[in-house]
Amino acid sequence: MKATLIMTPGPTYVSEDVRRALSKEITNPDLDLAFYEFYKETCNKLKQLLNTNNDVLILSGEGILGLEAACASLIEPGDKVLAIDNGIFGNGFGDFVKMYGGQVKLFQSDYEKAVDIEKLEDFLKDHHDFKMATVVHCETPSGITNPVDLICPMLKKYGIITVVDSVSAIGGEPLKTDEWQIDMVLGGSQKVLSAPPGLTFLSISDEAWSIIMNRKTPIAGYYCNLSVWRNWYEEKWFPYTQPISDIYALREAVEILLKDEKALERHRRIAEAVRKALTIGGLKLYPKAGFSNTVTTFMVPEGIDFKTIYEEMLKDHNILIAGAFGLLKDKVIRIGHMGENCYEEKIYITLKALDEVLKKNKIETKDELHKLFIQYV
Amino acid sequence: MKATLIMTPGPTYVSEDVRRALSKEITNPDLDLAFYEFYKETCNKLKQLLNTNNDVLILSGEGILGLEAACASLIEPGDKVLAIDNGIFGNGFGDFVKMYGGQVKLFQSDYEKAVDIEKLEDFLKDHHDFKMATVVHCETPSGITNPVDLICPMLKKYGIITVVDSVSAIGGEPLKTDEWQIDMVLGGSQKVLSAPPGLTFLSISDEAWSIIMNRKTPIAGYYCNLSVWRNWYEEKWFPYTQPISDIYALREAVEILLKDEKALERHRRIAEAVRKALTIGGLKLYPKAGFSNTVTTFMVPEGIDFKTIYEEMLKDHNILIAGAFGLLKDKVIRIGHMGENCYEEKIYITLKALDEVLKKNKIETKDELHKLFIQYV
Numbered sequence: 001m002k003a004t005l006i007m008t009p010g011p012t013y014v015s016e017d018v019r020r021a022l023s024k025e026i027t028n029p030d031l032d033l034a035f036y037e038f039y040k041e042t043c044n045k046l047k048q049l050l051n052t053n054n055d056v057l058i059l060s061g062e063g064i065l066g067l068e069a070a071c072a073s074l075i076e077p078g079d080k081v082l083a084i085d086n087g088i089f090g091n092g093f094g095d096f097v098k099m100y101g102g103q104v105k106l107f108q109s110d111y112e113k114a115v116d117i118e119k120l121e122d123f124l125k126d127h128h129d130f131k132m133a134t135v136v137h138c139e140t141p142s143g144i145t146n147p148v149d150l151i152c153p154m155l156k157k158y159g160i161i162t163v164v165d166s167v168s169a170i171g172g173e174p175l176k177t178d179e180w181q182i183d184m185v186l187g188g189s190q191k192v193l194s195a196p197p198g199l200t201f202l203s204i205s206d207e208a209w210s211i212i213m214n215r216k217t218p219i220a221g222y223y224c225n226l227s228v229w230r231n232w233y234e235e236k237w238f239p240y241t242q243p244i245s246d247i248y249a250l251r252e253a254v255e256i257l258l259k260d261e262k263a264l265e266r267h268r269r270i271a272e273a274v275r276k277a278l279t280i281g282g283l284k285l286y287p288k289a290g291f292s293n294t295v296t297t298f299m300v301p302e303g304i305d306f307k308t309i310y311e312e313m314l315k316d317h318n319i320l321i322a323g324a325f326g327l328l329k330d331k332v333i334r335i336g337h338m339g340e341n342c343y344e345e346k347i348y349i350t351l352k353a354l355d356e357v358l359k360k361n362k363i364e365t366k367d368e369l370h371k372l373f374i375q376y377v
Numbered sequence: 378m379k380a381t382l383i384m385t386p387g388p389t390y391v392s393e394d395v396r397r398a399l400s401k402e403i404t405n406p407d408l409d410l411a412f413y414e415f416y417k418e419t420c421n422k423l424k425q426l427l428n429t430n431n432d433v434l435i436l437s438g439e440g441i442l443g444l445e446a447a448c449a450s451l452i453e454p455g456d457k458v459l460a461i462d463n464g465i466f467g468n469g470f471g472d473f474v475k476m477y478g479g480q481v482k483l484f485q486s487d488y489e490k491a492v493d494i495e496k497l498e499d500f501l502k503d504h505h506d507f508k509m510a511t512v513v514h515c516e517t518p519s520g521i522t523n524p525v526d527l528i529c530p531m532l533k534k535y536g537i538i539t540v541v542d543s544v545s546a547i548g549g550e551p552l553k554t555d556e557w558q559i560d561m562v563l564g565g566s567q568k569v570l571s572a573p574p575g576l577t578f579l580s581i582s583d584e585a586w587s588i589i590m591n592r593k594t595p596i597a598g599y600y601c602n603l604s605v606w607r608n609w610y611e612e613k614w615f616p617y618t619q620p621i622s623d624i625y626a627l628r629e630a631v632e633i634l635l636k637d638e639k640a641l642e643r644h645r646r647i648a649e650a651v652r653k654a655l656t657i658g659g660l661k662l663y664p665k666a667g668f669s670n671t672v673t674t675f676m677v678p679e680g681i682d683f684k685t686i687y688e689e690m691l692k693d694h695n696i697l698i699a700g701a702f703g704l705l706k707d708k709v710i711r712i713g714h715m716g717e718n719c720y721e722e723k724i725y726i727t728l729k730a731l732d733e734v735l736k737k738n739k740i741e742t743k744d745e746l747h748k749l750f751i752q753y754v
Contacts, residue, residue, distance in 0.1 A: 032697060
């Protein structure tokens with residue numbers, strides 16, 4: 001496989017520094033006590049990123065493992081769970097809840113906008129008999145960021161614990177786990193952090209721990225069972241052999257991100273300029289409100305199909321962009337601008353290539369997208 | 378963490394070639410169709426290693442994920458399962474079966490020997506009403522290899538499907554999946570293959586697929602659910618983002634192992650010489666029969682404790698050896714000689730260091746272990 005410019009909403013480009021950390025010589029992470037310190041320090045760096053004092057764990061598996069581990073560990077059969085659903089991921093989160101026996105109530109909100117806080121407030125007045133709620137921070141397929149800062153404290157007022165899928169947002173959107181009273185935050189290595197795919201990490205509040213450790217029914221399964229992690233550090237025992245190379249890489253990636261004080265601002269600024277370039281150029285964004293800072297989703301222009309744009313971007317320009325799936329399949333195009341993808345020059349050449357593909361297919365824009373981008377960034 | 382000589386039964390040393398593959402630039406494994414071919418070719422190489430035409434999958438997670446995925450996918454509540462138990466891993470495999478609702482019958486066999494085939498044959502004459510059996514190829518804690526070549530065909534005669542944990546054996550012990558009629562074989566990246574920890578792989582026979590796809594009850598969970606992998610290639614869709622860097626490394630590791638025509642012979646020869654050196658030197662092996670070719674387990678000599686040997690090996694000689702856990706905790710010492718650890722010079726310096734540690738602690742041996750090793754290897 002040739003190295004392509006991957007402008008998708010994750011996996012993102014992995015920098016040479018991170019790949020160098022990945023390729024370091026390893027030790028035996030079960031037996032070398034120094035690795036327990038290294039793992040702990042890496043979790044502490046992640047705590048900084050998540051703005052939390054809660055425990056943080058890194059699990060060996062893809063982001064979806066984090067979602068499943070949260071559901072498997074917190075939910076007992078029959079538990080009432082509210083799934084906030086304004087997109088494909090929010091809806092799918094509800095399916096994970098059901099898989100572990102939760103009784104799901106979907107709070108359905110417009111798929112083209114961030115969750116409507118006032119409507120949620122009205123709903124909660126009459127319906128708040130929930131143990132837990134699932135919330136998606138960034139609806140990656142539609143490019144929408146939800147106001148987790150408002151949603152989670154509101155749920156907490158009713159005693160509802162919150163599990164937030166922030167896989168595609170962490171590092172690219174503000175996230176204040178403790179201030180916003182989030183019980184569990186879920187992240188992944190291959191998004192804004194720009195480490196290789198293969199790791200998920202999560203924070204666990206005292207209340208979430210208490211629920212996990214005081215269940216009436218056993219947790220179904222081992223790999224998704226967070227209770228087996230309760231005393232990993234005190235007992236110097238991991239539930240399974242840790243993926244040491246991937247954790248070396250994640251550590252380097254977190255340090256790079258923490259040092260980059262302007263990361264959030266850059267994500268905001270570049271995302272805004274991408275949106276301006278596209279809309280002033282005459283294209284139509286998918287969301288009407290609540291735009292993501294890590295991924296922009298826009299409609300496939302009339303007169304061309306997604307496949308043509310995708311293939312010509314890849315074949316003629318060596319740039320990989322994304323479509324979406326489910327109800328958005330073939331309807332939208334996605335450009336990821338997260339982590340290592342979130343630099344002006346990468347967006348510039350991506351939009352320039354898009355200009356050429358559109359031109360070649362006789363799709364007119366009001367102005368060249370890459371020049372508009374430069375004007376607004 | 379300083380780079381230590383890791384002489385444990387996995388994770389093993391990861392060679393520079395494998396680490397170089399690990400650190401290659403990535404693509405987006407969900408969207409780049411070339412990666413589906415790369416993944417498939419890697420599975421095909423694993424098929425060669427396993428001597429099978431069955432499907433092979435690589436999962437993103439540690440070896441234990443493979444065991445759990447097999448149990449989660451094959452077992453329905455109430456299914457009768459035979460767990461062949463002549464060690465800590467065999468016994469623990471039964472716990473995984475229970476976790477997914479299986480009714481477990483343990484076939485208990487002497488923990489100091491390979492499974493007694495005649496006794497198993499006698500047992501099966503009267504008790505063979507099982508859907509499935511779990512078998513451990515290498516009992517890593519005790520250093521015993523079970524005769525999977527005899528066990529699996531015998532079970533198959535009674536229509537019992539077999540799931541074999543070969544995590545610590547694959548590549549270091551003969552394994553003929555199809556000839557021995559094994560329905561599922563489970564492996565891990567960090568053992569004989571000497572790739573970094575983080576991947577498990579498994580083979581699935583047509584009969585196992587048929588059971589998975591024709592269940593009466595849904596599979597509990599997603600990450601351990603093998604049915605979602607049924608059409609990954611045809612549909613060009615992975616159940617989750619694949620850990621591309623780890624798979625690059627695994628591919629390189631499999632290729633190295635496949636090219637090494639003398640690998641099995643070297644494992645056999647080195648293991649035998651280690652055992653001769655230890656026993657002629659006056660130490661006592663833990664197993665009485667069925668010695669593993671990938672790990673040697675021997676008793677902590679009288680007059681010294683495990684911790685002293687472990688710590689002096691590490692501190693004074695920069696060599697990491699292993700103890701064991703459960704009922705073997707503090708009783709035995711383990712030296713791994715699998716994959717990249719299975720070279721004369723590495724065993725030589727390990728035994729030489731052990732000689733010095735024993736001497737320093739006034740534990741006498743009949744002859745120097747490292748010299749005995751050289752004599753017999």
